[in-house]
Amino acid sequence: MGSSGFSWKLADHPKLPKGKTVAVVVLDGWGEAKPDQYNCIHVAETPTMDSLKKGDPDKWRLVKAHGSAVGLPTEDDMGNSEVGHNALGAGRIFAQGAKLVDLALESGKIYDGEGFKYISECFEKGTLHLIGLLSDGGVHSRLDQLLLLLKGSSERGAKRIRVHILTDGRDVLDGSSVGFVETLENYLAELRGKGVDAQIASGGGRMYVTMDRYENDWEVVKRGWDAQVLGEAPFKFRNAVEAVKQLRQAPKASDQYLPPFVIADESGKAVGPIVDGDAVVTINFRADRMVMVAKAFEYEDFDKFDRVRVPKIRYAGMLQYDGELKLPSHYLVSPPEIDRTSGEYLVHNGVRTFACSETVKFGHVTFFWNGNRSGYFNEGLEEYVEIPSDSGITFNVQPKMKALEIGEKVRDAILSGKFDQVRVNIPNGDMVGHTGDIEATVVACKAADEAVKMILDAIEQVGGIYVVTADHGNAEDMVKRNKTGQPLLDKGGKIQILTSHTCQPVPIAIGGPGLAPGCRFRRDLPTGGLANVAATVMNLHGFEPPSDYEPSLIEVVDI
Ligand SMILES: O=C(O)[C@@H](CO)OP(=O)(O)O
Numbered sequence: 001m002g003s004s005g006f007s008w009k010l011a012d013h014p015k016l017p018k019g020k021t022v023a024v025v026v027l028d029g030w031g032e033a034k035p036d037q038y039n040c041i042h043v044a045e046t047p048t049m050d051s052l053k054k055g056d057p058d059k060w061r062l063v064k065a066h067g068s069a070v071g072l073p074t075e076d077d078m079g080n081s082e083v084g085h086n087a088l089g090a091g092r093i094f095a096q097g098a099k100l101v102d103l104a105l106e107s108g109k110i111y112d113g114e115g116f117k118y119i120s121e122c123f124e125k126g127t128l129h130l131i132g133l134l135s136d137g138g139v140h141s142r143l144d145q146l147l148l149l150l151k152g153s154s155e156r157g158a159k160r161i162r163v164h165i166l167t168d169g170r171d172v173l174d175g176s177s178v179g180f181v182e183t184l185e186n187y188l189a190e191l192r193g194k195g196v197d198a199q200i201a202s203g204g205g206r207m208y209v210t211m212d213r214y215e216n217d218w219e220v221v222k223r224g225w226d227a228q229v230l231g232e233a234p235f236k237f238r239n240a241v242e243a244v245k246q247l248r249q250a251p252k253a254s255d256q257y258l259p260p261f262v263i264a265d266e267s268g269k270a271v272g273p274i275v276d277g278d279a280v281v282t283i284n285f286r287a288d289r290m291v292m293v294a295k296a297f298e299y300e301d302f303d304k305f306d307r308v309r310v311p312k313i314r315y316a317g318m319l320q321y322d323g324e325l326k327l328p329s330h331y332l333v334s335p336p337e338i339d340r341t342s343g344e345y346l347v348h349n350g351v352r353t354f355a356c357s358e359t360v361k362f363g364h365v366t367f368f369w370n371g372n373r374s375g376y377f378n379e380g381l382e383e384y385v386e387i388p389s390d391s392g393i394t395f396n397v398q399p400k401m402k403a404l405e406i407g408e409k410v411r412d413a414i415l416s417g418k419f420d421q422v423r424v425n426i427p428n429g430d431m432v433g434h435t436g437d438i439e440a441t442v443v444a445c446k447a448a449d450e451a452v453k454m455i456l457d458a459i460e461q462v463g464g465i466y467v468v469t470a471d472h473g474n475a476e477d478m479v480k481r482n483k484t485g486q487p488l489l490d491k492g493g494k495i496q497i498l499t500s501h502t503c504q505p506v507p508i509a510i511g512g513p514g515l516a517p518g519c520r521f522r523r524d525l526p527t528g529g530l531a532n533v534a535a536t537v538m539n540l541h542g543f544e545p546p547s548d549y550e551p552s553l554i555e556v557v558d559i
């Protein structure tokens, strides 16, 4: 124990043994909702997950995965992967980016920070560029925060502002982009009335422009760079409302996948390329889909695509996105300090860990799990395996994704006997759920269930323990509903498809031959949430959690 009294050493659990292989399975986007035709998990054949639910009532329960249970500002905030995996890995609830930015804007502290001072040096001679997701989804960014930042920046000397928008349709209804662009345009017109030269300069759909993650497809970031920095895109429009309306006319067009466009003046010249002396802020608070673009702006020896022209700018993130890489080096709001995560504790206590998913969710069980920190804690004890995702397609085309390959890798890791913890994210319910394609989502849920079976079978073989849970809802509800739960229809009488996550609770199940007799879910923690899972997993490895962790969900009773 150091002089501060802190120690990584975990106390032994008085009753639970060490040395069991523990599989921690996270089904992405797998909530619990009432069964109907829009509940793809219910519609799909999911015998493995069904058997867990119908099995021992002391070994299956629901936990909260949205709102304050995962550090979000309100109970209307749906869960998401970042806050969900942060809570799962860290065992405590931290005020998350959405909330921290709200507080910094409300108090005005955002303008006193190092990040804002750094970019504001450019306000006299240069342009302020704001790049980010335009919606009120609250997963990666929020429109009200963007408007406040526009107001605050213009009041503090920004004379020329260009906004580079990314349309959503994933955390909000498809088609809602038009309304968000109109709201932004109205506000920019107000600023122009006050003498600020403020305009939208470029745009594109979030899944096709800029917001890739975990290096799945650098082309996505390049498309954004070309439009935002170089002022080049396949489509040019005079204004952004017209751009979005027109681009949505194309067959199969959707907000998520709109092609890149630039706004041009009457002579056809882009109104807002990024040039020497400008300031750039990426306004998203969430990390995963900003890390790649942050690298493109910040790294001198960047080689992922040809940037053609690299302007000398001052760049800041809304938050710092990667705590290990310290990326970006300038930011407007300090990220939550997610320290002493369960992964770090466990390696300090000799637990050998294997983590796996396919690319699109790989960082969820590594980066997010470890408190938005890339890399290993202890390379000797940890192995992280990424299975390459399909790229360049929407996932309803291949709804099985890499579930089988993930299942096989995880099975092999369990059977190898080389690991004490095997941690995995199975993406299908979420990634296909986001496409809004109900039929494909049913196929996705079945594939996810099959992967779970492979993992549970392997745990059975080695006498191990499993914990199966999810990070938030998605596939269990594919329709927008009114307050009484009835599906909402659009003007044409068609149901309104819900592509987003939900506020539903998620299941958690424990079991396996290695689970000690008498080990069951406590009955006195009805409001348990994702943050209670870390202590639970520590128990199953034979340890007591640190005292400030949210309590374990399990107890051992004499039988
Ligand atoms: O795709 C994403 O970025 C989000 C939705 O915005 O989903 P998840 O939180 O499940 O990663």
Ligand SMILES: [Mn+2]
Binding pocket: 028, 029, 080, 081, 082, 084, 430, 471, 472
């Ligand atoms: Mn998720």
Ligand SMILES: [Mn+2]
Binding pocket: 029, 081, 430, 431, 434, 474, 501
């Ligand atoms: Mn999702």
